[in-house]
Amino acid sequence: MSERLQIASQALQRPLCNHCLGRLFAKVTSGLTNEQRGLLVRISLTDAAPEPSDPTRCSICKGIFLEIEKFADLCVRSGEGYEFTTFLLGTKVDVDLLEAEEQLWADIGAEEVESLKSELNREIGKIVESRLAITADFSNPEMVFLVDTRFDRVVRSVTPLFIYGRYRKFSREIPQTRWPCRECRGKGCPRCAGKGRMYETSVQDQIGPIAMRHAEGEEDFFHGMGREDIDACMLGNGRPFVTEVRNPKRRTLDLSAIESEINSSAKGLIEIEGLRSSSRSEMRAIKESAHPKTYRVRVRFQHVLDDRKLKDIVRVLAENPISQQTPTRVSHRRADLERLRTVRRIEIESVEGQEVVFVVEADSGTYIKELMHGDQGRTNPNVADVAGIPCEVLQLDVIRIGDKEAEGHG
Numbered sequence: 059m060s061e062r063l064q065i066a067s068q069a070l071q072r073p074l075c076n077h078c079l080g081r082l083f084a085k086v087t088s089g090l091t092n093e094q095r096g097l098l099v100r101i102s103l104t105d106a107a108p109e110p111s112d113p114t115r116c117s118i119c120k121g122i123f124l125e126i127e128k129f130a131d132l133c134v135r136s137g138e139g140y141e142f143t144t145f146l147l148g149t150k151v152d153v154d155l156l157e158a159e160e161q162l163w164a165d166i167g168a169e170e171v172e173s174l175k176s177e178l179n180r181e182i183g184k185i186v187e188s189r190l191a192i193t194a195d196f197s198n199p200e201m202v203f204l205v206d207t208r209f210d211r212v213v214r215s216v217t218p219l220f221i222y223g224r225y226r227k228f229s230r231e232i233p234q235t236r237w238p239c240r241e242c243r244g245k246g247c248p249r250c251a252g253k254g255r256m257y258e259t260s261v262q263d264q265i266g267p268i269a270m271r272h273a274e275g276e277e278d279f280f281h282g283m284g285r286e287d288i289d290a291c292m293l294g295n296g297r298p299f300v301t302e303v304r305n306p307k308r309r310t311l312d313l314s315a316i317e318s319e320i321n322s323s324a325k326g327l328i329e330i331e332g333l334r335s336s337s338r339s340e341m342r343a344i345k346e347s348a349h350p351k352t353y354r355v356r357v358r359f360q361h362v363l364d365d366r367k368l369k370d371i372v373r374v375l376a377e378n379p380i381s382q383q384t385p386t387r388v389s390h391r392r393a394d395l396e397r398l399r400t401v402r403r404i405e406i407e408s409v410e411g412q413e414v415v416f417v418v419e420a421d422s423g424t425y426i427k428e429l430m431h432g433d434q435g436r437t438n439p440n441v442a443d444v445a446g447i448p449c450e451v452l453q454l455d456v457i458r459i460g461d462k463e464a465e466g467h468g
């Protein structure tokens with residue numbers, strides 16, 4: 059008798075349904091269901107016990123496959139009201155069943171097996187697929203059902219909607235993201251006049267709620283490719299962002315209509331363009347990417363600078379690595395670190411008396427204000443030191459994200 063038939067004959071010392079018998083040989087042949095495979099194994103053994111007429115007597119699954127239609131129904135009902143075209147399904151199964159199965163594998167030395175959960179997931183999934191005319195998707199499902207077979211319950215989790223775009227910010231008074239009040243952490247208190255936030259609005263507030271209303275979602279998150287200071291404008295080609303809407307009921311959205319609605323309701327505070335659908339992986343890539351940025355910065359020196367000093371500034375900053383200790387203005391919330399950054403390009407755009415406008419292209423993460431005034435020596439070299447004249451930053455704008463060559467492709 060072949061080794062496999064020996065395993066089968068040992069397995070059938072206990073009552074087994076065809077599903078549970080077939081799973082012991084799941085990896086032997088493909089193209090069959092476990093139930094069909096179990097039946098074939100049973101008839102190829104001359105003295106095999108017949109399948110128990112009552113599947114609940116199966117010593118492994120206790121007849122759980124009688125219930126798969128019901129589990130599929132629970133999933134279908136749980137997904138009602140939500141738009142989704144792909145899904146993934148998982149199950150929670152009584153631990154006694156799983157232990158009985160593992161014990162059987164150990165007792166008979168079965169190795170070409172599939173687990174009970176894996177068969178359940180697939181068989182319930184097949185029914186859901188045909189009921190809803192959608193497909194299972196393991197890598198990027200729009201909906202995940204977790205079927206708890208012990209309590210006939212389904213937990214639904216809707217994949218968030220991710221929408222990519224670029225924003226320009228024309229206001230020097232709004233932050234990029236919603237900023238809960240420091241005092242009350244969002245509950246509302248006298249300091250924030252009951253609003254729970256430090257600022258009236260934000261780039262996020264101009265975009266998220268509108269996207270959320272269209273998607274019929276419950277919560278919005280904002281992921282920018284870096285951020286600018288509140289008092290800096292974001293100009294030029296705009297900053298890439300991904301808006302995330304949690305628990306969306308709708309996924310097919312008219313993004314150009316949403317874009318116009320956001321732009322008209324923002325009343326010039328911000329402007330967005332290029333909305334398109336995105337993904338969690340793109341969102342992560344955007345958050346982690348480190349593109350150089352170009353800034354226009356208006357600085358006032360305490361005295362007028364001569365030409366030689368202006369040339370020195372350009373030369374020293376372009377030719378030396380810039381060492382920056384965490385700026386004093388953010389040191390209360392960030393670790394005190396030294397970092398090295400490069401000024402890739404620095405030009406003088408205009409000089410009017412004590413005011414000089416620089417255009418600076420620098421590595422991602424360079425603190426530009428500190429690069430100008432020096433932050434009490436914490437940034438080196440810095441413009442004020444090279445000039446030998448203290449200065450203050452009057453205005454800072456981001457005018458491009460990415461380097462010049464990249465612009466044509468993006």
Ligand SMILES: [Zn+2]
Nearest residue numbers: 075078116119
């Ligand atoms: Zn069974």
Ligand SMILES: [Zn+2]
Nearest residue numbers: 239242247250
């Ligand atoms: Zn408050």
